Every structure is written in structure tokens, then in C-alpha cells.
Amino acid sequence: MTPADLETVYEALAEQLDAIGPDRRELYLAKLALLLVHEIADAGRARSLVADAASNLEI
Amino acid sequence: MRPAGRAETDSLYFTYPHFDPPSNRAHLTRPVRVAIAGAGPVGMTAALALAQEGIASVLFDAKATFNDGSRAICIARQSYHILDRLGAVKPFLEKSLGWTRGRSFYRGRKILEFEMPDSPREKYRPMYNLEQQYIEQYLWDAIEQEPLIETRWQSRVSGLEDLEEGVRLTIQDPVDTYQVDCDWLLAADGARSTIRGLRGLRLKGENFEGRYVIADVQMEHDYPTIRRALFDPDCRRGGTILVHKQPDNIWRIDYQLRDGEDEAEAIREDTVRASVAAVLTEIGYDGDWDLEWWSIYSANTLALDDYRDGRVFFIGDSAHIVPIFGVRGLNNGLADAHNIAWKLAWVLKGKAGPRLLDSYTPERRGATLDVFQNASKSARFMTPPTAGWQLMRDAALNLSLSHPFAGELANPRQMTPYTYADSPIVTPDEDGFEGGPKPGAVLPNARVNGGFLSDLLGDGFSLIVFSPELADRLADLDLTPLVLQPGSEAADVLAASPGSAYLVRPDMHIAARWQSASPEAVRAALELAVAGGKT
Ligand SMILES: Cc1cc2nc3c(=O)[nH]c(=O)nc-3n(C[C@H](O)[C@H](O)[C@H](O)COP(=O)(O)OP(=O)(O)OC[C@H]3O[C@@H](n4cnc5c(N)ncnc54)[C@H](O)[C@@H]3O)c2cc1C
Numbered sequence: 001m002t003p004a005d006l007e008t009v010y011e012a013l014a015e016q017l018d019a020i021g022p023d024r025r026e027l028y029l030a031k032l033a034l035l036l037v038h039e040i041a042d043a044g045r046a047r048s049l050v051a052d053a054a055s056n057l058e059i
Numbered sequence: 060m061r062p063a064g065r066a067e068t069d070s071l072y073f074t075y076p077h078f079d080p081p082s083n084r085a086h087l088t089r090p091v092r093v094a095i096a097g098a099g100p101v102g103m104t105a106a107l108a109l110a111q112e113g114i115a116s117v118l119f120d121a122k123a124t125f126n127d128g129s130r131a132i133c134i135a136r137q138s139y140h141i142l143d144r145l146g147a148v149k150p151f152l153e154k155s156l157g158w159t160r161g162r163s164f165y166r167g168r169k170i171l172e173f174e175m176p177d178s179p180r181e182k183y184r185p186m187y188n189l190e191q192q193y194i195e196q197y198l199w200d201a202i203e204q205e206p207l208i209e210t211r212w213q214s215r216v217s218g219l220e221d222l223e224e225g226v227r228l229t230i231q232d233p234v235d236t237y238q239v240d241c242d243w244l245l246a247a248d249g250a251r252s253t254i255r256g257l258r259g260l261r262l263k264g265e266n267f268e269g270r271y272v273i274a275d276v277q278m279e280h281d282y283p284t285i286r287r288a289l290f291d292p293d294c295r296r297g298g299t300i301l302v303h304k305q306p307d308n309i310w311r312i313d314y315q316l317r318d319g320e321d322e323a324e325a326i327r328e329d330t331v332r333a334s335v336a337a338v339l340t341e342i343g344y345d346g347d348w349d350l351e352w353w354s355i356y357s358a359n360t361l362a363l364d365d366y367r368d369g370r371v372f373f374i375g376d377s378a379h380i381v382p383i384f385g386v387r388g389l390n391n392g393l394a395d396a397h398n399i400a401w402k403l404a405w406v407l408k409g410k411a412g413p414r415l416l417d418s419y420t421p422e423r424r425g426a427t428l429d430v431f432q433n434a435s436k437s438a439r440f441m442t443p444p445t446a447g448w449q450l451m452r453d454a455a456l457n458l459s460l461s462h463p464f465a466g467e468l469a470n471p472r473q474m475t476p477y478t479y480a481d482s483p484i485v486t487p488d489e490d491g492f493e494g495g496p497k498p499g500a501v502l503p504n505a506r507v508n509g510g511f512l513s514d515l516l517g518d519g520f521s522l523i524v525f526s527p528e529l530a531d532r533l534a535d536l537d538l539t540p541l542v543l544q545p546g547s548e549a550a551d552v553l554a555a556s557p558g559s560a561y562l563v564r565p566d567m568h569i570a571a572r573w574q575s576a577s578p579e580a581v582r583a584a585l586e587l588a589v590a591g592g593k594t
Contacts, residue, residue: 030454038464 062328062350067127071277071351072307073192075124076199078212080232087211087230087237091117092407094228094241096216096254099126100191101375101392102247103198107145108400110207111518114407117241118208119230121215121248125199128352129190129275131389132305137476137501138393139183140513140567147201154193154306157184161286163469167293167341170459171466180548181504182511188284188305190275191389216248219257219371226370243403244371247396252377258368262361262380264431269299269442270316270357272325274335277308278348287342288441290456290469294337299441302342309351312338315442316355326355358382358438360431366420372399379427382434391430394476394566395423401565410519410537411589418484426477437471476501479568486562486571486584494554495572502567505549512549515541516563520570520585523561525550532578536585538562564588 020028037046061069068075081087093109095102098120106116134155142148163171175185202208211232218229218238225242246254255262287302294300298315305311312335316325324330331353339348362379366372375392399419405411443449452468459466479485479499487498496503505512515521517539524530530540543549545557553561553572560576561569562584571584 026450027454027457030450031458034451034454034458034465035462038462 060326060328060353068124070192071349072309073190073196075127075192076196078123078210080213080234081211084234087235088239090225090240090242091115092241093117093243093245093403094119094226094239095245095247096228097247097249097375097377098199098210098212099247099249099375100131100194100198100389101396102245103195103202104141104145104393105245105247105374105396105400106208106210107147107198107201107205108141108397109404110205111145112401112404112408113207114400114404115207115209116245117239118202118210119214119216119228120210120212123213125192125195128354129192129305129309129311130354131191131194132188132303132311133390134187134189134194135387135390135476136181136183136185137567138390139187140501141393141397143182143513144397144518144565144567145201147197150197150200151187151189151194154197155187155189156284156304156306157187158284158286158304159185160283161288161471163288163290163466164292165290165456165459165469167289168460170290170456171463171469173470180506180511180552182513188303188311190305190307190309193306194389216253219244219254221369224370242370242407245396245399245403246371246373246377247375247392248377250376250380252373254371255363255373255377258371260363260368260373262363264359264361264380265435267358267360267382267435267438267442267444269438270320270322270325270355271313272316272331272334272353272355273311273313274331274353275305275309275311275351276335276339276348277351278310278339278344279308279346280304280310280344282342288469288471289338289341291453292338292341294341295334300338300341302338314338322355326353358434358442360434362424362427362431366395366424367416372403372416372419374399374423378423381427381430382438387430387434391423391426394426397566398423405589414590415484418482422479422482425479425481429477433472440469484570484588484590485568486587488572489580490574492554492559492572492574496553496569498569498571500569502561502563502569503552505547505552507543507547507549512543513567516567517541519565520588521563522581523549523553523555523563524576525555525557525559529558529560529576529578529581533581536582538585562588 093116095106095116095118098118106118109116159175159177161173177185214230214232216228217231220227225240226244227238227240229238284304289300301313303311359380366378374395381387402415406413439448443452455465455468485499520538521541522538523541525545527542558575560573562571564570570588
């Protein structure tokens with residue numbers, strides 16, 4: 001995936017999150033996480049990403 | 060609880076018997092070998108299992124009849140095997156409803172249909188639904204045929220004192236209070252065990268958040284015996300509902316109470332009626348129905364640290380309380396009863412060393428802890444305890460509407476019998492046996508000559524071999540040899556080659572197995588299995 005590819009996903013996500021509205025965003029992101037995990041089909045890798053995403057949240 | 064105007068045992072479909080206290084009283088203070096406190100399903104099963112080994116026992120129960128209400132209704136395959144071995148399974152099979160399938164719904168839409176493991180190799184279905192009164196009735200019918208069991212109703216165990224080699228019980232019945240000595244005591248006196256209290260022992264563990272009302276109704280509802288789970292239904296937003304079919308047109312409806320919903324209010328008859336009516340509307344039933352019985356429970360995982368205290372063994376609910384999602388409360392208790400009964404009988408008959416009894420706690424408490432793990436998983440899905448669990452649960456359910464894989468997270472995966480892998484009386488694999496059931500597991504079933512492998516097992520230990528020579532060289536041992544064909548279905552299930560062997564215990568668990576067996580190895584494993592572990 002090129003940086004440009006990533007950017008298209010990034011934009012699509014931003015637009016989708018705005019379209020959804022604040023009270024459903026959390027649910028949407030959790031669903032998306034499950035879907036992506038299912039796609040990568042690698043529990044070990046997915047669990048390390050679950051941990052990675054938790055870093056630096058307090059900054 | 061029952062509707063206003065009906066007594067505790069005034070059922071729509073079941074006639075409770077009435078039992079008097081002992082009228083013949085001359086022998087009451089005579090010492091007994093094995094006393095059993097509590098004639099619930101677990102105490103009765105223990106008495107039958109001891110009798111099958113030729114050991115007499117005396118059963119004491121405080122009540123004058125069976126337990127009220129239908130309580131535990133799901134009996135698992137392995138429990139039917141236990142009942143089969145006790146010669147008591149027939150009435151159960153005739154009355155109960157076998158089932159294999161479950162359906163889960165989210166906001167009224169089906170998100171999962173699951174099948175529990177079943178095949179023509181199995182003699183019994185994975186699960187049967189039967190009201191607990193019938194379970195107790197059928198066990199009692201078997202006990203009445205059994206001269207080795209004496210039952211004393213309306214006889215409460217109220218005191219207990221250690222003796223040099225046994226226990227002295229104080230018994231209170233309507234006529235008198237007397238003392239009776241026993242060599243061994245099985246405490247099957249239920250969740251509020253008197254004996255546990257008298258010994259100063261406490262159950263330890265966790266209490267979960269969710270509280271459920273369980274209600275039984277009688278109605279002509281046309282739906283097969285399929286377990287239904289309704290997540291987040293219209294009639295109870297945020298809650299979970301379970302629906303089970305039972306014999307006699309009785310339906311079990313379990314529904315979760317909302318946080319902060321008042322318990323006293325929730326179990327008032329009119330509240331229960333309104334809640335049940337809403338569930339029935341949800342499942343599309345609009346006919347007549349009668350309310351039979353209801354109760355409330357919360358999901359606890361509690362157990363004793365040690366199921367043995369000197370000459371006292373705790374079996375069933377006196378030793379452990381498990382959440383009902385795993386349907387293990389009763390099933391676990393029946394396995395406890397069967398486990399301690401053969402061990403105690405073999406020690407009393409001098410066929411096993413006293414250390415055999417020390418394998419009871421690791422095996423059965425291990426099984427309880429395993430249930431706790433599974434049940435905690437189910438409980439967290441059914442009643443998410445925190446915001447994180449709630450969000451992921453809701454995400455899984457919501458996603459499952461479009462992606463079936465997510466619905467699998469709602470699969471309760473009930474019931475696989477526990478493997479006694481760490482038991483002191485189970486011999487671990489030594490020769491790199493690949494495939495097949497592991498040592499300590501329950502022997503899987505297979506069709507053999509138009510019957511089932513389970514039917515060929517002896518009353519004591521059995522040795523399954525695939526060539527007659529090995530059996531011939533072990534002819535002096537106290538076991539039932541079973542020579543099966545290489546290449547047969549059984550050989551396939553057991554991943555056996557012609558030199559393989561399985562040593563199977565009286566409770567159908569595998570004591571040891573060999574890819575290529577020698578007589579010496581079989582002797583050593585049997586020795587270990589009856590002596591109670593190497594010192
Ligand atoms: C209201 C209720 C609802 C339940 N619902 C479900 C369910 O939906 N699903 C499920 O799987 N399980 C359910 N259970 C649990 C299930 O009923 C038990 O797991 C099962 O009955 C355990 O059997 P037991 O023989 O160990 O104990 P019990 O069935 O409790 O039997 C204990 C016996 O000991 C007797 N006793 C007590 N104290 C003394 C004493 N001091 N002296 C002499 N006798 C004594 C009692 O009279 C009783 O007969 C429910 C339990 C209750 C109470």
C-alpha cells in the first residue's frame with residue numbers, strides 16, 4: 001500500500017465518522033476493528049496491534 | 060415461587076409425593092458405613108452409584124418431598140452416560156426432549172444457528188431437557204428398587220463431630236433427635252449446605268452483575284426443542300432472554316433484569332406475568348398460557364478450596380455454585396457423585412489404596428474451575444460487566460447482522476466434559492501418542508457391532524486393545540478386556556494402531572493409553588489408577 005493509498009482510506013474514514021454522528025462512532029469503530037481483524041486473520045498480529053494503538057493516548 | 064393461592068409444590072403438571080419420617084426406629088442409631096446428607100439429585104446419584112458397587116448407604120433429607128420447582132432442566136450427554144451406567148437412564152430417555160441446536164437473535168433478527176457436536180457414533184444427544192422434579196422422581200424410583208439404600212426423610216443433619224475413624228451425626232426428625240456414627244459422610248446438602256457451615260468452610264469466588272428471573276409457563280407453543288437466545292430484544296432493551304422447551308408443554312423463560320431494577324418488585328407475580336407476556340409477544344406466541352413457577356438467580360462462580368475435609372466429601376452444590384449459562388450446575392454435581400462413589404467403594408472394598416480419595420478434589424474441583432472459565436465467558440457476553448465489554452459485545456452483535464462470522468461470538472459452546480489431565484491417578488502419554496482422546500478425557504463413543512463402545516465397558520476398569528495377545532497376558536488383572544478390530548470406527552476415533560491400548564476407568568475417563576502397549580506399562584498404570592498416585 002502506497003502512502004497515497006493510505007491517504008484515501010484515511011479520508012474515507014474521516015468522512016464516514018462525520019456522517020455517523022457522535023453517539024454511534026464508538027460502536028462503528030469497534031465494528032470496523034472486528035472486521036479488519038477478521039480480514040487480517042492473524043490473532044497474534046491483531047492482539048499486538050490492539051496493544052500498539054493504546055500507546056501515547058495521554059499526550 | 061408460585062402464583063397466589065398455590066402451595067409451593069402445587070404444580071400444573073407434577074404430583075409431588077409425600078414422605079414420612081422413619082416409622083421403624085429401632086435401628087436408627089446403629090452405625091453406618093456411608094451416610095449421605097441431602098437426597099437432591101446429587102445425593103441420590105451418589106447412593107445409586109455406591110449401591111452399584113455393592114456399598115450400602117443411608118440418605119438423610121430434611122424435606123418431606125422433592126425440591127420445589129423445575130430448577131435445572133438441561134442434562135448433558137455425559138450425565139446420561141452416568142445414568143446409563145447406574146441402570147437408571149430409561150425413564151429419562153422416554154420423558155426428556157433431546158436437542159442439538161441453538162438459535163440466537165439480535166433485535167429480532169437471527170444472527171446465529173449453531174449445532175452442538177453430535178454424530179451417529181454417539182449413543183446420546185448432546186443435551187436433554189427435563190424438569191428437575193422428574194430427574195428426582197426417576198432417581199427416586201431407582202432408589203426404591205435398591206435394597207442397599209435406606210432413605211430417611213424429614214431427617215435433618217444438624218450436628219457433626221469428628222471421631223477417631225469417622226463422623227458422629229446429630230439427626231433431627233419430627234419424632235426425635237438422635238446420633239448416628241458413620242465412617243464416611245457425603246455432603247450433598249445443596250447450596251446452603253449445613254455441613255459446610257458446621258465445618259466452618261466457605262465458598263470462595265466471584266459474583267457477576269447480571270440477575271435473571273427464571274419463569275416456567277405452560278402453553279401450546281409450536282416450536283421445536285431449540286435453545287433460543289434473544290439479545291437486546293424489543294421487550295427488554297439491553298437485556299438477554301433465553302427460551303427452552305421442556306416436556307408437558309412447559310417452557311422455561313429466563314430474562315435478565317435491568318441494572319437498578321428492584322428485585323422485590325421484579326419477582327412480584329403481576330410483574331412476572333407482564334414480563335413473560337412481553338417475551339411471548341416477542342417470540343410471536345399469542346395463545347393462552349399458565350404461569351407455573353418462577354425464581355430469581357444471579358451468576359456466581361463459587362467453590363470450596365478443598366472438596367474433602369477429613370472424612371467428609373462435598374458433592375454438588377454444597378461444593379460449588381456455577382452460573383447456569385453453562386448448564387453445569389446439576390451436570391457437574393452428577394459427575395462429582397459418580398467420581399467419589401466409585402473411589403470410595405473401591406477403597407472400602409480394599410480394591411484401591413486410601414490415597415485414591417485424594418484424587419477427588421483435583422479432578423472435580425478442576426472441572427469446576429474449567430466451568431467457571433467458560434461460564435465467565437458466557438456471562439460476559441450475556442451481561443457485559445463494564446463499558447468495554449459492553450461495546451465489544453454490541454459491536455459483535457451489530458456486525459453479525461451483515462457478517463455471520465461475528466455471530467459465532469454469541470455461541471455459548473456449552474459442555475465438553477473436563478479432561479483430568481493433571482490428576483494424580485492418570486498416567487500421562489509417554490510414547491508420543493498422536494491424535495485420539497488424551498489421558499484423563501472421557502472415552503469417546505463409537506459404533507461396535509450394531510451397538511456402542513460405551514455398552515461394552517465393564518463395571519470396573521476396562522482395557523481396550525486391538526489384538527487379543529495383550530489381553531491374554533493381562534488375564535490376571537481385575538479388568539474387563541475389550542478386543543476391537545483394527546481399522547474399525549472405534550480404532551479410528553481412538554487413533555489406534557494394532558498394538559494400541561486404552562485403560563478406561565469405571566467413570567469412563569481414560570486412565571492411560573499407549574500407541575504400543577506393553578503388559579508392564581498397563582500394570583503400572585492400573586496400579587497408579589487405584590492407589591491414588593505415586594508417593
Ligand atoms: C431456585 C433454583 C433455581 C435453579 N435453577 C437452575 C437452572 O435453571 N439451571 C441449572 O442448571 N441449575 C439451576 N439450579 C441449580 C440446580 O437446581 C442445582 O445445581 C442442583 O439441584 C444441585 O443438586 P444438589 O443435589 O447438589 O443440591 P439440591 O438439589 O439443593 O439438594 C440438596 C438437598 O439437601 C437437603 N438438605 C439440605 N440441608 C440438609 C440438612 N441439613 N440435612 C439433610 N438434608 C438437607 C435438601 O432438602 C435438598 O433435598 C437452581 C437452583 C435453585 C435453588
